[in-house]
Amino acid sequence: MKFENIQQQAQREWEAFNRLERPRILIGAVTCGRAAGALSVRAAFEKELATRSIAADFYEVGCLGMCYAEPLVEIGLPDGQRVMYNNVTEKMVADLVEDVIENGNPRPDLALATLGDAAIEGIPDVSNLPMMEGQVRIILRNAGLIDPTNVHHYVARGGYSGLARALGMMPEEVIKEVKNSGLRGRGGAGFPTGIKWEFARRTQNNTKYVICNADEGDPGAFMDRAVLESDPHAVLEGLTIAAYAIDASQGFIYIRAEYPLAVERLNLAIRQMEELKFLGENIMGTDFNFSIRIKEGAGAFVCGEETALIASIEGRRGMPSSRPPFPSDCGLHGKPTIINNVETLANVSEILNRGAEWFTRYGTEKSRGTKTFALAGKINRTGLIEVPLGITLKDIIFNIGGGIPDGKKFKAVQTGGPSGGCLPEELIELPVNYEELTKAGSIMGSGGMIVMDEDSCMVDIARYFLEFTHKESCGKCTPCRMGSQHLLRMLTEITEGKGTPGHIDTLVKLGETVKSGSLCGLGQTAPNPVLTTVRYFRKEYLSHITDSRCPAGVCQELITYSINENCTGCRVCLRACPADAITGEKKELHVIDPDKCTRCGTCMDVCKFDAVVIS
Amino acid sequence: MAIREITKQDIRGILKEHEQHRDSLIPILQGIQKKLGYISEEAVEVISSHLNISENDIYGVVTFYTQFRFTCPGDHILKVCQGTACHVRGCKRIMNEATKYLGISPGETTSDYKFSLDSVACFGSCALSPVVVIDNTVHGRMSAQKIKRLLKAIE
Numbered sequence: 118m119k120f121e122n123i124q125q126q127a128q129r130e131w132e133a134f135n136r137l138e139r140p141r142i143l144i145g146a147v148t149c150g151r152a153a154g155a156l157s158v159r160a161a162f163e164k165e166l167a168t169r170s171i172a173a174d175f176y177e178v179g180c181l182g183m184c185y186a187e188p189l190v191e192i193g194l195p196d197g198q199r200v201m202y203n204n205v206t207e208k209m210v211a212d213l214v215e216d217v218i219e220n221g222n223p224r225p226d227l228a229l230a231t232l233g234d235a236a237i238e239g240i241p242d243v244s245n246l247p248m249m250e251g252q253v254r255i256i257l258r259n260a261g262l263i264d265p266t267n268v269h270h271y272v273a274r275g276g277y278s279g280l281a282r283a284l285g286m287m288p289e290e291v292i293k294e295v296k297n298s299g300l301r302g303r304g305g306a307g308f309p310t311g312i313k314w315e316f317a318r319r320t321q322n323n324t325k326y327v328i329c330n331a332d333e334g335d336p337g338a339f340m341d342r343a344v345l346e347s348d349p350h351a352v353l354e355g356l357t358i359a360a361y362a363i364d365a366s367q368g369f370i371y372i373r374a375e376y377p378l379a380v381e382r383l384n385l386a387i388r389q390m391e392e393l394k395f396l397g398e399n400i401m402g403t404d405f406n407f408s409i410r411i412k413e414g415a416g417a418f419v420c421g422e423e424t425a426l427i428a429s430i431e432g433r434r435g436m437p438s439s440r441p442p443f444p445s446d447c448g449l450h451g452k453p454t455i456i457n458n459v460e461t462l463a464n465v466s467e468i469l470n471r472g473a474e475w476f477t478r479y480g481t482e483k484s485r486g487t488k489t490f491a492l493a494g495k496i497n498r499t500g501l502i503e504v505p506l507g508i509t510l511k512d513i514i515f516n517i518g519g520g521i522p523d524g525k526k527f528k529a530v531q532t533g534g535p536s537g538g539c540l541p542e543e544l545i546e547l548p549v550n551y552e553e554l555t556k557a558g559s560i561m562g563s564g565g566m567i568v569m570d571e572d573s574c575m576v577d578i579a580r581y582f583l584e585f586t587h588k589e590s591c592g593k594c595t596p597c598r599m600g601s602q603h604l605l606r607m608l609t610e611i612t613e614g615k616g617t618p619g620h621i622d623t624l625v626k627l628g629e630t631v632k633s634g635s636l637c638g639l640g641q642t643a644p645n646p647v648l649t650t651v652r653y654f655r656k657e658y659l660s661h662i663t664d665s666r667c668p669a670g671v672c673q674e675l676i677t678y679s680i681n682e683n684c685t686g687c688r689v690c691l692r693a694c695p696a697d698a699i700t701g702e703k704k705e706l707h708v709i710d711p712d713k714c715t716r717c718g719t720c721m722d723v724c725k726f727d728a729v730v731i732s
Numbered sequence: 733m734a735i736r737e738i739t740k741q742d743i744r745g746i747l748k749e750h751e752q753h754r755d756s757l758i759p760i761l762q763g764i765q766k767k768l769g770y771i772s773e774e775a776v777e778v779i780s781s782h783l784n785i786s787e788n789d790i791y792g793v794v795t796f797y798t799q800f801r802f803t804c805p806g807d808h809i810l811k812v813c814q815g816t817a818c819h820v821r822g823c824k825r826i827m828n829e830a831t832k833y834l835g836i837s838p839g840e841t842t843s844d845y846k847f848s849l850d851s852v853a854c855f856g857s858c859a860l861s862p863v864v865v866i867d868n869t870v871h872g873r874m875s876a877q878k879i880k881r882l883l884k885a886i887e
Contacts, residue, residue: 152857152870184859337816339856374762374799375855377868415758415797418853432757434796491858493817499859531816565858567816581819585853591796695832718825722876 120281120401123393124272131273134264139172140218143191145261146177147346148378149339153187154206161210162190171218179347181261183248184500186229192217193233200240203229248498248517253479253487256463257503260347265382268389271350277395279469283358284403291362292318295465297473299485304330304421304458305536305562306638307484307551310465313455316445317363320453325365328449328456329356330426331372331379334418335534336585338565340489341459343501345372345379348463349386353409355462357395358469360407363455368409371426374416383411418535418589422637423448423456425591436591437637458563460489480506484550492518494567495525504549511545514568525570528669529653533562535582535589536642538649539575558649560642574671575654576661580608582646590639597640600631604647612672616662625651670731673716680707680720683728690720690729736804738768743778757783757793761800770801798853805848806841808886810834810866815854817861826862827851829876833883847883 142162146155159175166173183189186203192213193199200223202213209227216222223231225239232243243249254260263270271277283291296311317325329352333341345352356368372380387409390396398406412430419425420435427449429435448454457465464486468476480486484506490513493499497519504513510530514520521527529539532549538559540547547553554561569578587601607624610616628644635641651658660666667675680690686704698714701707709720709729721729746763750756757779764775771794780787794800812827831837834847841848857863860872864879871882 148855148870149857149859149872152860152863152872187860333856334853336814336819336854337858338854339858342856375852413759413762414799415762416799416853417797429758430755432754432793434793493858493861494820499817501859534816565816567820567858569820573820578820581816585814589853717828718822719876722825 118393120277124278127269127272130267130269134270137193137195139174139195141174141176141193143176143178143193145179145181145187145189147180147343148376149180149184149343150187150189151378153184155188157207158188158190158205158210161207162214165210165214166218169214169219171214173218176264178263179260179265180343180501182257182343182501182503183229183246183498185498189229191232194218194221196221197233197235198223198237199231199233199235200224200228200237201230201232201243202227247519248500248502251508251512251517252503253505254503255467255476255479255487256344256351256460256489257347257501258467259351260343263348265347265349266385268350268386268393271348275470276350276466277354279466280354280357280361280395281401283361283469284401284405288318288362288364291358291469294473295362295468298468298476299473299480299483300461300464300468300476301484301551302458303460303464303488303563305533305560307561310457310461313445313457314359314362316443317453317455320446322453324367324450324452325363326449326452326454327356327360327363327365327368328426328430328454329368329370329459329462330421330423330456331370331376331459332414332421332426333373333376333459333563334421334589335536335563335565337491337493337531337534337567338563339491340501340564342376342379344459344463344489345376346382349379349382350390351463351466352459353383353386353390354395355457355465356409357390357400357407358465359455359457359462361405363453365455366406366408368407369412369430369449370409371412371414371420371430374413380411380413387411417591418585419591419637419639422639425637426456427454434591436593437639439636460564481548481550483552488549488561488564490564490566492566492568494531495521495570495573496568497522506550507548509546509548510540513549513566514545518568521568521570525572527568528571528573529569529575531567531569531578531646532565533560533642533645534565535586536560536638536645537562537565538645539569539578539653540649541653543653558652559645572669572671574612574667574669575650575657576608576611576667577669577671579647579650580605580612583608583643586639586643590643594635594640596631596634597643600627600634600640601643603627604631604644608647611658611661612667613674614661614665614672616658618659618662620662621651621655621658676716676731677711678709678714678716678718678720679730679732680709680728681730682706683726685726685728687725689723689725693719693723695719736769738764738772738775740774740778742767743775747779747782752783754783754785757785757790758797761790761794765800769805770803803841804845806845808846808867809848809850810864810883811850811852811855812838813855813857813861813863813865814851815858815861815863817858818854818863821861823862823874825876826864826874826879829879830864830883833880846887
């Protein structure tokens with residue numbers, strides 16, 4: 118079938134999808150929605166509709182990014198009313214079916230936003246939600262809007278037009294287009310994508326490979342998972358374009374085994390591509406041949422590094438090797454190989470569709486386009502967002518993310534995962550781009566943003582990341598293997614109140630040594646969480662060392678739990694305490710015995726009167 | 733429930749699904765673990781002669797990646813996420829509660845092979861932190877109380 122015919126068919130299908138003849142229910146059901154209970158909500162809807170003999174269509178869609186509001190359900194009616202409901206529970210389903218579907222009452226009290234053209238009083242349009250305003254969605258252009266298992270939905274919204282255009286150009290022209298767009302690698306380091314491709318193109322070899330790096334290993338990051346689950350074709354199209362540009366005939370997707378749904382979606386999408394001749398031999402009637410295979414990772418953070426990833430695909434221990442030679446000269450099985458991140462490739466397909474000039478409208482001069490960020494931690498609106506590069510941290514955290522919950526104070530934001538750093542309140546106006554973040558001691562990384570409030574201890578956070586990198590260090594370079602171990606030991610000592618004033622200087626000195634003496638990105642950036650917290654939160658380190666005090670009340674050895682006069686003597690904490698450390702008569706103030714207390718925090722969790730305090 | 737076993741025939745079935753090439757080593761190991769739940773000594777022997785890679789070399793690979801285990805897991809695997817967002821929101825208490833309730837440490841299996849407890853670096857469901865995963869179902873917005881109820885319900 119010709120591409121025009123596929124497009125026409127896709128258009129018809131997309132129109133039919135949006136021309137509702139009976140109620141249509143869209144449920145956000147990727148991993149995060151499912152974790153919040155989307156599938157049981159779906160089952161409740163099906164049951165309720167069956168009891169009332171109402172026929173309706175169900176679709177599981179991708180991630181709109183508003184994870185704080187999950188499960189999200191959009192109910193569309195034939196009259197054009199399309200309303201999204203947030204935090205839907207099984208209990209709400211009967212009301213929604215009766216009021217919204219049977220009686221046409223949109224229930225503004227339960228609604229989050231309207232979609233489509235029909236405005237409803239009392240419900241804002243989705244684009245006017247504070248979380249959505251200020252976002253520019255290029256990578257997430259289809260997420261939450263299309264059925265990710267239906268390739269026609271993707272095609273109808275401009276999908277594979279980029280590939281069709283690329284195949285009509287010379288490979289050099291495709292590379293030039295990507296170069297002109299200014300796109301930089303979204304995996305973290307920000308190397309210009311077009312230049313990487315050019316290197317691989319120039320290397321003469323009969324066999325070349327392209328690899329999509331979907332080994333999203335940063336704890337606190339889930340951008341790639343959401344993109345792959347919500348819009349897998351966007352990434353696969355980008356990979357195919359990359360293969361054409363450098364003349365590769367085999368591609369791989371190296372994906373974490375922890376993402377089973379993403380693997381399932383990719384497998385399905387690859388089959389669909391083969392059926393439509395977007396993969397295989399003579400793609401779209403040209404002489405370009407290409408196929409894609411999925412390789413599941415086996416759980417090693419260091420495999421996000423290019424040379425380690427290649428070693429892993431080759432069935433070896435995922436240990437990095439020194440560069441040069443770079444993979445673009447000598448990569449998988451010694452052949453020229455390019456490795457691009459999920460998000461980079463999702464950008465490529467749209468850049469080829471809309472042109473480099475369009476892409477350069479977004480972002481700053483040196484950091485073009487948009488970036489997705491995973492907002493999590495102590496923030497009101499957790500979720501996945503996409504913003505133009507250059508936006509300030511403040512805009513992201515307070516305008517889009519809605520600030521800090523429970524009236525607490527913002528303390529720091531951690532960007533870049535274990536390779537990044539903690540940025541304090543003074544830097545809240547910092548524009549988010551590759552250069553500024555590096556200057557501040559952090560990195561852009563793949564896009565995790567963990568927000569911390571006054572209850573988060575910066576020494577504890579640094580210790581947490583070092584525990585992670587220490588465990589994940591492959592052990593090849595001594596500074597990384599031994600350095601991370603000693604950094605962790607010193608940080609642990611500080612959190613246990615055993616630190617000395619000399620610890621801080623040693624941390625900084627050793628951190629610099631690890632950075633300069635390691636082969637790959639893991640070691641080169643592992644000390645960043647320590648170095649930034651020492652730089653911006655030295656006082657907090659000193660409190661631990663000189664006053665044996667954890668100001669945030671986190672480090673167990675340095676805190677004591679006590680019960681204040683809010684106590685009603687309800688005995689709930691007394692019964693819950695696993696150490697039998699709480700005594701007190703009924704309706705009388707309870708007391709915690711500090712010698713017996715294991716500081717597990719159970720009493721604080723169960724107390725309904727905020728009577729348990731940390732000092 | 734007892735320790736699961738795998739026949740040589742099963743192993744050969746898995747070998748047949750993959751090319752006879754070093755690149756297939758990790759996918760084969762993943763296939764074995766999927767079927768058996770762990771990597772057995774016998775499996776390593778068979779793979780070694782099939783792919784012509786030394787057993788030492790295979791052990792090197794298996795121990796490098798956190799996914800693989802050498803002991804039979806329980807009927808249910810509880811994984812407690814240790815990601816950054818989960819850490820900030822108190823996953824430590826959930827892990828403490830789980831270890832106390834099951835009486836085992838992370839990486840271990842109860843003596844009746846009912847539960848295994850693991851810690852995992854990140855599940856990518858950070859917005860719903862803290863998160864645990866029981867037998868591939870993700871449970872978000874966890875608390876020390878909820879985990880106890882969840883485990884009780886499975887028992």
